[in-house]
Amino acid sequence: MIYCGIDWAEKHHDVALVDNTGQLLAKRRISDDASGYQLLLELLAEYGDTEGSPIPVAIETSRGLLVAVLRSGKRHVFAVNPMAAARYRDRHGVSRKKSDPGDAFVLANILRTDMPMHRPLPTDTDLARAIAVLARAQQDATWNRQQIANQLRSLLREYYPAALDAFTGWANGLCRPEARELLKVAPTPTQAARLTRTQLRSALKRAGRSRGIEAEADRLQKVFRGDYATQSRLVEDALGKQALALLRQLQAACLAADELAEAVEESFLQHSDAEVILSFPGLGVQLGARMLAEIGDDRERFTDARGLKAYAGAAPVTRASGKKHHVGRRVIKNDRLNHAGYLWAFSALRSSPGAEAHYRRRREQGDWHAAAQRHLFNRMIGQLYHCLQTSHLFDENVAFPSQLATAA
Structure with missing residues (x-):
């Protein structure tokens, strides 16, 4: 049997072929373009690569055009972690x-x-891989939006506390269209104090608000004209310009997150696993798409539910050496799947009586909040694995029979 190893680089790739004894059969450097990919396929074919029995390939990345070319057909491509390759x-x-x-x-x-x-x-499938691209991009856009919002909030604390008080009661805070529109109209507290009710109503309407405009305009005017400490005029104007620059970045991040969310919903609902995933409590379109993106639709990827739980970081790991025995949470895991699982477990507490009873039982046994949620995620992702394998929808009575009886 022949084995292929490819050292990936930005402009070129080094290829090596070895046999069962470890003897080097061939080595070649190819360019990162169509001609280089064709040269690689010809080299593999020269040493017995066929469609029925392709040569397995090890490479240090799982993405890119080179990997896409190698994954065509039945070829097994192994993405070896660079740290593991360094140990070898x-x-x-x-x-x-x-x-x-x-x-x-x-x-x-x-x-x-x-x-x-x-x-x-x-x-x-290609659809699952497309959903993975969109769901991860939307997740990155959401994180980027929150990071910029935190930067803007930190800046407003230095010179514009009235804006923070005005937006405190709104869900999503500075990311809301009303907050962004008001900051665009009045980036400094001096300008905000001069806003009339008519200007405030117009700003709220431009942001898309349709109800409670009169009462909200009155509230905002009282807050903006409240008694707050201020910076000097020149410093305040400079900070206002900095806030406008951050506001433009925040608007772009919000637009990107919203557009990607629409694309994720459109693609996710076309997948055959969407019905099973959405039947679980706490899983909506966006969160369900993130779960599918990281799990995939290859039914042979995980041999059992335990493998998926370990991959998600939900199952504990045991370390034993001599007289020492430690059971703790996993550090090496799929961070995106683990983050989605934390949100899933938190959302399921309000939509599933069985999940809430399971969480309460773990807290009574001494688990902290994070540990109890991780234990709940560990159980629910095992149920998701079973339902995806059997194409069954979630059933509360089957998933949490003992917890429901105890709660009753």
Whole structure:
């Protein structure tokens, strides 16, 4: 059997082929373009690569055009973590010097010696991979939006506390269209104090508000004309210009998050697993799409629910050495899936009596809030695995029979 290792780089890639004995059969450097990809396929075909029995490939990345070319057909592509590859490098030399051809040789030998210890890239459908791209982009846009909002809030605390008091009662705070429109009209407290009720009503209407405009305009005028400490005029104007710059970034981030959310919803609802995922309490379109993006629709990716729980960081890990025995949470995990699971468990508390009873029981046993939520996520993601495998919808009575009886 032949094994292939590819050391990935930005402009070129080093390729190495080894046989069962570890002998180097061929090495080649290819460019990162269509001609280089064709040269790679020809090299693999020269050493027996066919559609029925393709040569397995180890590479240090799971994305990009090169990986897309290699994943065509039935080929197994193994994305080896660069840190793991660095540990294997010490087996072939003690100098700790890095070389691209040498790393390609090391990657090929990883498959030759330890292929069962590594997991190939899942064979997800194109729709699932497209949902993964959109869901991760929307998640990044949401995090970026919140980061900019935190920067703007920190800046407003320095010179404009009236704005923070005015927006405190609104959900999403500075990310709301009304808040952004008012800051655009009045970026300084001096300008805000001069706003009339008519100007405030117009700003609220431009932001899309249609109800309670009169009462909200009166409230905002009272807050903006309240007694607050102020900066000097020149410093206040300078801080207002800085706030406007951050406001433009926040508006762009909000627009990107909203547009990506619409794209995620459109793609996610077309997937066959959407009905099963949305049947679970606490999972909406956006959060359900994030779960599908990280789990995928390859039914053979995880051998059992325990593998998925470990991948999500929900299952505890046991460390035992001598007389020491420690059971704790997992640090190495899929961070995106773990974050989505935390939100899922938190949302399920209000929509599932069984989930709430399970959470309360864990708290009574001494778990802190985060540990109890992690335990609930561990149970619910196991149920999700079962429902996806069997195409069954979520059933509260089947999922939490003992908790519901106790709650009753």
